[in-house]
Amino acid sequence: xxxxxxxxxxxxxxxxxxxxxxxxxxxxxxxxxxxxxxxxxxxxxxxxxxxxxxxxxxxxxxxxxxxxxxxxxxxxxxxxxxxxxxxxxxxxxxxxxxxxxxxxxxxxxxxxxxxxxxxxxxxxxxxxxxxxxxxxxxxxxxxxxxxxxxxxxxxxxxxxxxxxxxxxxxxxxxxxxxxxxxxxxxxxxxxxxxxxxxxxxxxxxxxxxxxxxxxxxxxxxxxxxxxxxxxxxxxxxxxxxxxxxxxxxxxxxxxxxxxxxxxx
Numbered sequence: 001x002x003x004x005x006x007x008x009x010x011x012x013x014x015x016x017x018x019x020x021x022x023x024x025x026x027x028x029x030x031x032x033x034x035x036x037x038x039x040x041x042x043x044x045x046x047x048x049x050x051x052x053x054x055x056x057x058x059x060x061x062x063x064x065x066x067x068x069x070x071x072x073x074x075x076x077x078x079x080x081x082x083x084x085x086x087x088x089x090x091x092x093x094x095x096x097x098x099x100x101x102x103x104x105x106x107x108x109x110x111x112x113x114x115x116x117x118x119x120x121x122x123x124x125x126x127x128x129x130x131x132x133x134x135x136x137x138x139x140x141x142x143x144x145x146x147x148x149x150x151x152x153x154x155x156x157x158x159x160x161x162x163x164x165x166x167x168x169x170x171x172x173x174x175x176x177x178x179x180x181x182x183x184x185x186x187x188x189x190x191x192x193x194x195x196x197x198x199x200x201x202x203x204x205x206x207x208x209x210x211x212x213x214x215x216x217x218x219x220x221x222x223x224x225x226x227x228x229x230x231x232x233x234x235x236x237x238x239x240x241x242x243x244x245x246x247x248x249x250x251x252x253x254x255x256x257x258x259x260x261x262x263x264x
Contacts, residue, residue, distance in 0.1 A: 004127075008034070008041045011110035011130070018106035025157035026137045027103050029081050034110065036076030037130060043072065063210040067175045074168045074175075081161040104145065107138035129167060133160055181207035184214055185245045194218070197237050206247060215249040216242055222254040 012034035019031045111134035114127040140156040143149070177184075183206045194201040200221035208214050218238070222231060235252045242250055 005038075005041055007113045007127070008038045010113040011134070012038045014106045014109040014113070015134075018102045021102040024103060025154040026140060026160075027106070029157045029160060030107065030110065030134060030137055032080035032083065033077055033130065033133065036080045037073075037114070040069065040073045040076055043069065063213055064178075066210045067178050070171060071175050074171050077164055078161075078168060081164055104138050104141040107134045107141065110134040111138065129164070133164070136160060136163075178208045178210065184208045185247070190242070190245060193241055194238060197241065198234055201238070203253075209249075213249060214245070214247045215251075216247045217251045217253070219253045219255055222256050224256050 012031070015027065015031040015034045019027045111131040114134070115131045136156065137160070140152055144152050185206055187204065187206065190206070191201065191204050194204070198220060201218055203219040204216070205218070206214065206216040220234060220238070231254055238252060239250050
């Protein structure tokens with residue numbers, strides 16, 4: 001994570017200097033974008049450090065914090081970009097700008113820096129998204145350099161904000177699904193497969209703790225005289241099917257009497 005923090009700090013510093021040297025809508029959008037990135041990476045570093053923490057009642061560890069990290073990534077970028085466009089448009093009306101080379105060089109440096117970032121929990125994906133934004137900003141600067149079409153500056157800034165919103169919607173939808181414990185698999189299909197192995201399967205629940213941990217609970221009927229070895233064989237058959245769907249934490253409850261009133 002240290003390499004990732006350095007990469008995002010380098011991107012922020014280069015774009016911050018660009019904004020000081022020559023104001024533009026694009027440079028302001030990019031520097032606010034970089035500020036948000038740097039903040040989230042630092043927070044994510046802390047999250048990853050405590051990821052497997054199990055004391056304090058966090059029996060699954062802090063893996064669900066990955067989702068909050070992704071939401072922070074997307075939220076800060078979108079809100080920051082929208083604010084940057086509003087502010088920059090007001091400034092452009094009263095302040096002419098003559099930027100070109102600072103933005104071009106700063107954007108390419110920022111893109112190169114973040115693409116070197118590594119890490120999980122949305123950081124790598126976010127770095128790729130950022131590099132695309134910065135490269136677009138650099139090429140916009142090149143076009144303006146040779147054409148003097150300064151009107152492209154706020155236009156491209158707005159286009160980048162719209163692009164960020166577009167690619168962020170699926171990420172937010174996925175994060176929301178995890179927070180609301182939506183099943184990551186087709187429940188009807190899996191339950192049908194399980195009942196072909198053991199018709200007594202019921203009360204099946206499957207949810208994602210995070211992107212790489214899926215959990216499941218289910219109930220099976222049993223008789224008082226069933227041997228432990230036979231119950232274990234039934235359990236292993238169930239787990240074998242669920243592992244095909246990347247479900248790596250399975251709890252099977254056997255019910256001996258017919259008066260169980262658990263609800264699904």
